[in-house]
Amino acid sequence: MAETDQAELTFPSTWTRRHLLDLESLSAEEITTILQVAQQLKDMTGGCRNKLTLLSGKTCANLFFENSTRTRNSFSLAAKRLGADTVEFSASGSSVTKGETFVDTAKTIEAMGVDWVVTRHSVPGTPHLLARELGCSVINAGDGPHDHPTQGLLDILTLLQHRGSVAGLTVALVGDIAHSRTARANIWGLSKLGAHVIVCGPPTLVSPRWRELGFEVAHSLDEILPRCDVLNLLRIQFERQSARPFPSVHEYAALYAMNAARMRRAKDNILIMAPGPINRGVEITPEVADGPHSVILEQVTNGIAVRMAALWLTAGAQASSEPFSSTNANCASHSPV
Amino acid sequence: MIPAAPSFLITGGRLVDPSQNLDRVARLLVIDGQVEAIDPADGEIPSNIEHIDASGKIVAPGLVDLGVELREPGFEEDETIASGSDAALAGGFTSILACSSTSPCIDSHGAVEFVRQKAVQADGVRVHVIGCLSKNRDAQQMAELGLLHEAGAVAYSDSPRPMPNDALLKRALEYAQMFDLPIINRPNVMTLSEGGIMHDGQVALVLGLKGLPTEAEDLAVARDVRIAEATNGRLHIGPVSTMGAVDLISRVKERGINITASVCPHNLCLDDTHLRSFDARFKVHPPLRSPRHIETLRNAVADGTIDAIQSGHMPRAREKKMDDLFESPFGLASLETTLSTVATFMLGINGFDWLAIIDRLSTAPARIAGIAGGTLAVGSPADITIIDPDDKWTVDGHQFKSHCISTPLDNIELTSRVTHTFVGGRLRFSLRPELSHLA
Numbered sequence: 001m002a003e004t005d006q007a008e009l010t011f012p013s014t015w016t017r018r019h020l021l022d023l024e025s026l027s028a029e030e031i032t033t034i035l036q037v038a039q040q041l042k043d044m045t046g047g048c049r050n051k052l053t054l055l056s057g058k059t060c061a062n063l064f065f066e067n068s069t070r071t072r073n074s075f076s077l078a079a080k081r082l083g084a085d086t087v088e089f090s091a092s093g094s095s096v097t098k099g100e101t102f103v104d105t106a107k108t109i110e111a112m113g114v115d116w117v118v119t120r121h122s123v124p125g126t127p128h129l130l131a132r133e134l135g136c137s138v139i140n141a142g143d144g145p146h147d148h149p150t151q152g153l154l155d156i157l158t159l160l161q162h163r164g165s166v167a168g169l170t171v172a173l174v175g176d177i178a179h180s181r182t183a184r185a186n187i188w189g190l191s192k193l194g195a196h197v198i199v200c201g202p203p204t205l206v207s208p209r210w211r212e213l214g215f216e217v218a219h220s221l222d223e224i225l226p227r228c229d230v231l232n233l234l235r236i237q238f239e240r241q242s243a244r245p246f247p248s249v250h251e252y253a254a255l256y257a258m259n260a261a262r263m264r265r266a267k268d269n270i271l272i273m274a275p276g277p278i279n280r281g282v283e284i285t286p287e288v289a290d291g292p293h294s295v296i297l298e299q300v301t302n303g304i305a306v307r308m309a310a311l312w313l314t315a316g317a318q319a320s321s322e323p324f325s326s327t328n329a330n331c332a333s334h335s336p337v
Numbered sequence: 338m339i340p341a342a343p344s345f346l347i348t349g350g351r352l353v354d355p356s357q358n359l360d361r362v363a364r365l366l367v368i369d370g371q372v373e374a375i376d377p378a379d380g381e382i383p384s385n386i387e388h389i390d391a392s393g394k395i396v397a398p399g400l401v402d403l404g405v406e407l408r409e410p411g412f413e414e415d416e417t418i419a420s421g422s423d424a425a426l427a428g429g430f431t432s433i434l435a436c437s438s439t440s441p442c443i444d445s446h447g448a449v450e451f452v453r454q455k456a457v458q459a460d461g462v463r464v465h466v467i468g469c470l471s472k473n474r475d476a477q478q479m480a481e482l483g484l485l486h487e488a489g490a491v492a493y494s495d496s497p498r499p500m501p502n503d504a505l506l507k508r509a510l511e512y513a514q515m516f517d518l519p520i521i522n523r524p525n526v527m528t529l530s531e532g533g534i535m536h537d538g539q540v541a542l543v544l545g546l547k548g549l550p551t552e553a554e555d556l557a558v559a560r561d562v563r564i565a566e567a568t569n570g571r572l573h574i575g576p577v578s579t580m581g582a583v584d585l586i587s588r589v590k591e592r593g594i595n596i597t598a599s600v601c602p603h604n605l606c607l608d609d610t611h612l613r614s615f616d617a618r619f620k621v622h623p624p625l626r627s628p629r630h631i632e633t634l635r636n637a638v639a640d641g642t643i644d645a646i647q648s649g650h651m652p653r654a655r656e657k658k659m660d661d662l663f664e665s666p667f668g669l670a671s672l673e674t675t676l677s678t679v680a681t682f683m684l685g686i687n688g689f690d691w692l693a694i695i696d697r698l699s700t701a702p703a704r705i706a707g708i709a710g711g712t713l714a715v716g717s718p719a720d721i722t723i724i725d726p727d728d729k730w731t732v733d734g735h736q737f738k739s740h741c742i743s744t745p746l747d748n749i750e751l752t753s754r755v756t757h758t759f760v761g762g763r764l765r766f767s768l769r770p771e772l773s774h775l776a
Contacts, residue, residue: 024543101660123661124545125615145545184545209542 009040009054011316018317019131019138020310022147023188031189034309035157041312042305045081054312056083061114063106064141065091065121070276070300071141071151075118078307087114102126103133110134115318116311119143137314145179145237150310151275152185154303156193158295159230161302162271167194170227172218174200174256175234175283178207178245182275183234187215198224201256204245221256225266232273233258233283249282259285263293271295343719343762344368346382350391350723354398355696356712365396367719370762374715391723394756397695398713399431399720400676401702403575403599403647404467404496404521409455411440416652416740418452421672422461424739426766428648428672429755431720432463432703432710434521436496437474444469444480449488461765463720465491465708470509470520476502479509486516491706492573494521497622497651497667499557501527503564510570519571519597519705524557524582525623534662536609536624544612546662549624555581562589565596573705575599576649578623580633587642597705598642600634601649602678603671607631607745617658617665619745621649638697639687645702648675652741670741674732676724677751691726719762728754 014033023031042048060079064072072088079086089109091102100108106117118139119127124146131138142148159166171190177183177199190197191214199206200218211217218224225231236252246252258272272284272294280286289296347365352375354360359375366374366382374381405425408415416424418435425433435452437443443452449466456464468485472478474495482493493513500506500522513520530553535541537548558574562585565572575598577583586598603621608628611619619625637643653668671678676698683689699722703711710720731750734742758766 101664103659103661121661123663126661128615129661143545147545179545181545184543207542209539212539213543 009037009044012037012313015313016317018314019127020149020314021127021131021138021140023149023152023185023192024147026149026188026192028192031153031156031192034153034306034313035160037313038153038157038302038305038309041308042302045308048077048081048301048304048308051081051083053083055079055315058115058315059085059087059113060116060118060311061087061089061109062141063089063109063117063119065102065119066142068120068141070303071120074300074303075139075141075307078304079311081304082308082311084115084311087112103129106130106134110136115315137318139310139314142181145181146184148181148185150303150306151182152189154299154306155182155186155232155273155275156189157302157306158273158299159271161298162295163229166190168196169229170196170198171230171232172198172200172221172224172228173232173234174221174258176205176236177201177210177234178205179237180234182232186232191215198228200224202246202252221262222265225262228270229267230271230273231258231266232275233278234275235277235279235283253282257281257283257285258288260287263288263291273299275299343370343759344383345387345389345762347389347391347396347721347723350394350396352396352713353691353695354713355692355700356398356714358692359713360692365713365721367721367762370719372713372715372717372719375713393725393727395691395724395726396713397722397724398699398711399722399758399760400429400698401706401708401710402430402433402650402672402675403573403645403702403706404436404494405433405648405650405672406438406497406652407435407452407464408439408652410451414654414740415657418455418464419459419461420738420740421650421652422456422459422464424650424670424672424737425462426758426760427738427755428674429676429722429724429758430462430672431722431758431760432465432708434465434467434492434706437467437469437494438497442469442474443467443490444472444474444485446484446488449485449490453489461760463710463760465706467492467494467496467521469493470495470500471502471505474498476500476505479505479512482509482513482518483516486518490518491708492519492521496521496523499523499525499527503560506561507564507568510564510568510572514570517571518707519573521573521575522561524554524561524574524577526553526556529553529556533624534620535612536626538609538627540609540612544615546612549622551579551581551626551630554579554623555585558582558585562586562594562596566594569595571595573597573599575645576601576604576623576647577643578604578626578630578634580630583633583637583642587637590642597644599645599647599702600638600643601671602646602675603649603669603745605631605635605638606678606682611745615662617660617662618669618743618747620662620665620667621669621745622651622667625745635683635686638683639689639693644697645705646675646679646697647702648672650739652739653743654740655742658743668741668743670734670737670739670744672739673737674744674746674751676722676755677730677753678746680726680753681751719759721757721759722755723757724753725756726753728752728756730754
């Protein structure tokens with residue numbers, strides 16, 4: 001692999017965050033900044049294939065307490081594309097199995113001299129807890145059903161590449177909204193940039209409270225389909241459900257799977273997205289997943305670009321005085337975006 | 338030096354005693370650990386008796402808590418009877434009801450005796466024992482309520498576990514009438530709330546945290562009050578936290594059904610947005626709810642629909658509260674902040690005054706539990722709490738006498754503070770040494 005010459009990349013004055021914990025707390029300007037940097041880095045690396053040396057000498061630790069294929073490898077490649085070293089950690093086979101808390105495990109890894117902890121955990125808020133406890137930067141690679149900021153950003157970057165702008169688009173997030181961190185990341189990211197967001201699925205997976213927050217709630221995919229510019233088809237998170245929220249997978253697929261028949265009723269230029277892993281035949285059928293409207297594999301490539309941007313920007317902000325970039329503990333109430 | 342036979346005269350203080358509808362500056366004479374007289378004539382006051390100047394302070398009957406987890410035996414890392422006693426005294430409590438959530442649980446004569454003996458050794462607050470409602474607290478078989486009563490239990494409960502067995506609750510409400518002891522039940526339908534972390538509302542939705550739905554509490558209250566009505570048993574519901582619970586309690590009280598209810602102080606002032614920090618200090622049960630529930634609860638406390646305020650003290654060791662929100666248990670230390678929290682956030686709401694505060698924290702809980710206390714009437718034990726209503730202080734869990742330092746009120750400034758606590762006329766707590774006239 002060839003090393004690309006270091007091109008001029010100016011650190012944006014609009015970025016001050018040492019951590020990337022969620023999209024809810026980012027402003028539209030900050031989201032735009034990270035997307036612009038991601039696009040620049042993608043271009044500079046020939047589509048995320050070549051290496052830069054922007055972060056040489058630094059080390060990124062991937063602390064994954066949950067299984068992951070694409071996100072983990074994507075972060076690892078992103079760090080390496082920027083010249084950083086990586087440390088890989090999995091909960092199985094670690095001291096966590098001996099009773100050590102994940103905070104102590106993270107502190108131990110940090111003490112080895114890492115500059116970022118990229119963490120995935122099944123419990124919402126764990127990256128926020130680490131951000132309070134650690135001195136290095138913390139990047140959320142998915143915390144339970146709460147948020148997955150880089151996934152939301154890579155989805156939006158893919159959308160931007162095809163449509164140029166998010167404002168005014170109607171984007172439907174279809175499926176297991178209740179248990180989906182991807183859904184939450186997209187909801188905040190897309191709405192801040194001006195998209196009309198619809199959350200669609202059975203009432204047991206789509207709370208009517210999303211309406212109170214300013215989002216459209218739909219329970220019939222067929223009704224909203226003709227209006228949609230983008231469909232993001234979310235996997236049913238069986239592993240996070242304590243009780244089956246619908247009678248059968250067969251019934252779910254009949255009501256919500258994007259298939260060839262539904263494609264015929266969709267807009268001609270509809271974009272089909274999925275965060276993966278996809279369950280063929282459940283939320284999406286093979287002819288749609290592999291069809292001309294699908295941008296699923298582009299999302300994967302853009303994931304590396306977004307994660308390069310996240311690492312580079314948070315590294316640049318490490319010297320800043322930002323104490324903690326999460327939401328304010330004493331905020332009075334949540335305001336819809 | 339603590340006098341062997343505590344006798345003293347408190348002067349200059351504002352006596353607030355709901356049991357006598359008393360709220361005025363008056364002198365209080367204590368002889369041999371009992372209230373001897375209010376505003377005694379000079380001739381009644383023994384010569385050489387110690388005078389305690391309480392000018393600017395409130396002198397009230399000692400506070401009474403309807404449910405405190407002391408965690409001993411079995412969970413001494415969370416709290417011991419001695420440390421819980423110290424914490425209670427520092428919070429102005431003179432009597433507390435100890436929950437049965439120990440290991441082994443308090444479902445036998447011996448278990449009651451253990452707590453009572455430990456309390457005697459601690460020589461602090463009066464510790465009354467809540468016996469288990471079911472054997473092993475497993476909701477299968479009624480505990481030996483009669484033998485628990487003989488051993489000294491003053492109430493029955495599996496709290497903080499609710500009683501999910503409808504038939505057992507009904508039988509127990511019938512059976513316990515023989516002993517005239519109340520059954521205390523925490524309203525919660527566990528099949529609806531299982532796995533929940535926080536109030537099931539907009540904030541939980543955004544954070545992706547499983548909620549504790551209000552209907553889990555409302556439904557349980559509805560069941561409990563219906564069974565209480567059917568049996569005419571003595572039922573205390575608490576702590577409650579929802580608008581629906583308040584509405585049901587209000588309606589059944591209007592119908593004359595004899596139930597009582599309580600609420601925790603943190604549920605009167607903190608809302609669920611605090612969980613946006615993902616900080617386990619705010620993981621408490623009942624959960625911090627949304628502002629409209631809080632407003633309803635405040636009004637219900639003010640108008641008496643909710644009879645009592647209980648601390649909700651559920652101490653958990655520091656290491657347990659340092660973990661993530663799933664692993665960290667529900668719990669908090671609240672004995673030492675209860676009075677101040679209520680005064681800070683409740684005074685002035687619909688005419689809620691110091692008489693009402695002392696009623697909800699002392700007179701009413703003593704009446705509900707059927708124990709001595711909650712009064713400064715002549716002849717009653719001199720269980721006295723002195724409060725400085727103007728003292729502003731900032732909560733710091735690290736300063737607590739409880740083993741537990743976790744409090745959702747950390748760094749919050751409160752107004753009013755307990756300065757002295759007397760049990761049976763003996764000074765058992767003094768905020769500042771220089772003010773401890775009898776120490």
